[in-house]
Amino acid sequence: MKQILWFRRDLRVTNSALLSKAKDEVMPIFIFDTDILNSLDKEDKRVSFIYKSVLSLKKQLKALGLDLAIFYGKPIEIFSKLKPLGFDEILCSCDFDDYAKKRDEQVDKIITLRRYSDSYIIKPWNALKKDGTPYKVFTPFYKNLSFIWESDALEEFEVNKDLKLITYDYEQVASLESMGFDEVELPSFLNKTAHELIEEFSSKIEDYEEQRDIFYKSATSSLAVHLRFGLISSVEVFNKIKKLKGANIEFFIRELFWREFYNYILFHFPKSEFENFNGLEVSWNQNEEDFERWCEGKTGVPLIDAAMIHFNKTGTMHNRLRMIVSSFLTKNLLIDWKKGERYFASKLLDYDASSNIGSWQWAASTGADSVPYFRIFNPYTQSAKFDKEGLFIKSVIPELKDVDPKLFHKEGALANSLFVDYIKPIVSIELSRKRALEAFKGAKNEKA
Numbered sequence: 001m002k003q004i005l006w007f008r009r010d011l012r013v014t015n016s017a018l019l020s021k022a023k024d025e026v027m028p029i030f031i032f033d034t035d036i037l038n039s040l041d042k043e044d045k046r047v048s049f050i051y052k053s054v055l056s057l058k059k060q061l062k063a064l065g066l067d068l069a070i071f072y073g074k075p076i077e078i079f080s081k082l083k084p085l086g087f088d089e090i091l092c093s094c095d096f097d098d099y100a101k102k103r104d105e106q107v108d109k110i111i112t113l114r115r116y117s118d119s120y121i122i123k124p125w126n127a128l129k130k131d132g133t134p135y136k137v138f139t140p141f142y143k144n145l146s147f148i149w150e151s152d153a154l155e156e157f158e159v160n161k162d163l164k165l166i167t168y169d170y171e172q173v174a175s176l177e178s179m180g181f182d183e184v185e186l187p188s189f190l191n192k193t194a195h196e197l198i199e200e201f202s203s204k205i206e207d208y209e210e211q212r213d214i215f216y217k218s219a220t221s222s223l224a225v226h227l228r229f230g231l232i233s234s235v236e237v238f239n240k241i242k243k244l245k246g247a248n249i250e251f252f253i254r255e256l257f258w259r260e261f262y263n264y265i266l267f268h269f270p271k272s273e274f275e276n277f278n279g280l281e282v283s284w285n286q287n288e289e290d291f292e293r294w295c296e297g298k299t300g301v302p303l304i305d306a307a308m309i310h311f312n313k314t315g316t317m318h319n320r321l322r323m324i325v326s327s328f329l330t331k332n333l334l335i336d337w338k339k340g341e342r343y344f345a346s347k348l349l350d351y352d353a354s355s356n357i358g359s360w361q362w363a364a365s366t367g368a369d370s371v372p373y374f375r376i377f378n379p380y381t382q383s384a385k386f387d388k389e390g391l392f393i394k395s396v397i398p399e400l401k402d403v404d405p406k407l408f409h410k411e412g413a414l415a416n417s418l419f420v421d422y423i424k425p426i427v428s429i430e431l432s433r434k435r436a437l438e439a440f441k442g443a444k445n446e447k448a
């Protein structure tokens with residue numbers, strides 16, 4: 001048996017279905033896929049991170065007596081070239097977004113593709129309601145999985161130690177520059193391994209539930225990027241966190257299952273990548289300038305601007321800020337969630353199709369188990385509640401460094417101040433809230 005082990009979003013050797021299920025002769029590979037890379041900015045931080053992670057995977061595979069062939073090009077062309085070498089099948093980890101599914105279908109026609117589920121804890125096709133249909137609401141979905149999250153440890157895949165490496169030229173590795181990308185500096189947490197991040201987080205987990213919304217603090221695990229690219233699997237995160245034992249462990253595990261839920265929703269409802277999950281037909285605002293000002297952080301609302309400016313610079317955004325800016329875009333500006341989703345996809349370091357689509361639909365009140373349309377975040381109240389001293393806003397917007405933070409928390413206060421020259425807010429929170437309520441109340445529901 002000759003197999004290709006195609007690493008994609010599972011850049012690790014631990015708990016790896018590929019390394020466990022493989023037999024006999026193998027050729028581990030990674031493809032820098034030009035169909036994806038060609039649409040990215042040459043300074044995309046994710047490419048630098050993946051590049052570093054792929055080289056590290058190569059090293060780890062070498063330590064197991066294997067290696068990693070690194071390709072640059074279109075997967076179908078690469079597999080067409082590899083086919084004459086006599087491979088029986090390709091082993092890879094499942095991926096459910098539209099692009100991945102279409103790509104895999106094409107590859108499967110060249111060499112049989114065998115897919116394994118090791119990027120998530122649950123297999124979406126297994127967790128159904130008694131009537132055989134999928135859950136659409138998180139809480140019953142989660143409760144039904146208590147047999148999983150109540151366990152102390154979940155089974156992990158073991159590496160098959162009897163694999164033989166197929167002879168090939170493994171030394172050819174394209175540089176980042178030759179692929180058209182610059183090596184860029186990464187936020188410091190990305191220079192840490194997932195295990196180091198868990199180690200750091202273990203001293204914070206007791207306060208996680210209480211502090212995780214305070215966006216100027218580092219009170220969360222920062223594991224999303226490592227999970228996204230599979231440097232650690234969610235099963236390993238689960239097992240490591242369970243070992244900590246303590247009051248707040250269950251709360252964290254529940255959050256981890258939101259990732260499972262959104263992947264489950266995308267698997268069962270693939271159209272939710274492109275359409276409102278609940279069929280609501282909202283008359284969105286088509287004003288391009290409003291959207292651009294949101295993207296650039298020039299809305300005149302200090303917290304929204306700080307969150308977006310910080311995001312544009314770092315590719316990171318705290319969960320609470322994601323909730324606030326997505327609510328502002330879809331409700332106060334009444335702009336289609338798909339535009340926000342695409343903007344996040346273009347920059348977010350932890351961008352993951354299922355979580356991003358699910359969360360954007362949640363914010364827009366068009367998704368599975370989403371926020372009711374009348375619960376609209378007020379960005380001024382949010383900054384008063386979670387950043388009373390304006391620490392986050394001041395750290396991002398230098399011209400507001402010496403401003404009394406009270407001015408951040410009251411609508412129009414900055415614009416009316418004689419001492420500060422700041423952009424006038426593009427919408428009134430009260431009026432835009434009323435407009436959103438009317439638009440959502442009047443929206444037709446094609447599925448109703």
Ligand SMILES: Cc1cc2nc3c(=O)[nH]c(=O)nc-3n(C[C@H](O)[C@H](O)[C@H](O)COP(=O)(O)OP(=O)(O)OC[C@H]3O[C@@H](n4cnc5c(N)ncnc54)[C@H](O)[C@@H]3O)c2cc1C
Nearest residue numbers: 220221222223224256258259319322323351352355356359
């Ligand atoms: C509009 C919007 C877009 C989002 N887009 C993404 C995305 O593209 N990729 C992504 O991983 N998360 C996304 N999230 C969810 C959440 O913001 C991030 O998972 C979280 O901020 C990552 O930080 P952390 O690893 O420190 O999380 P922690 O609080 O430490 O949580 C641990 C892990 O649980 C999972 N998790 C926690 N909360 C959520 C959630 N609400 N939804 C899904 N998974 C969750 C993540 O894998 C996270 O790494 C989005 C949320 C919103 C509101």
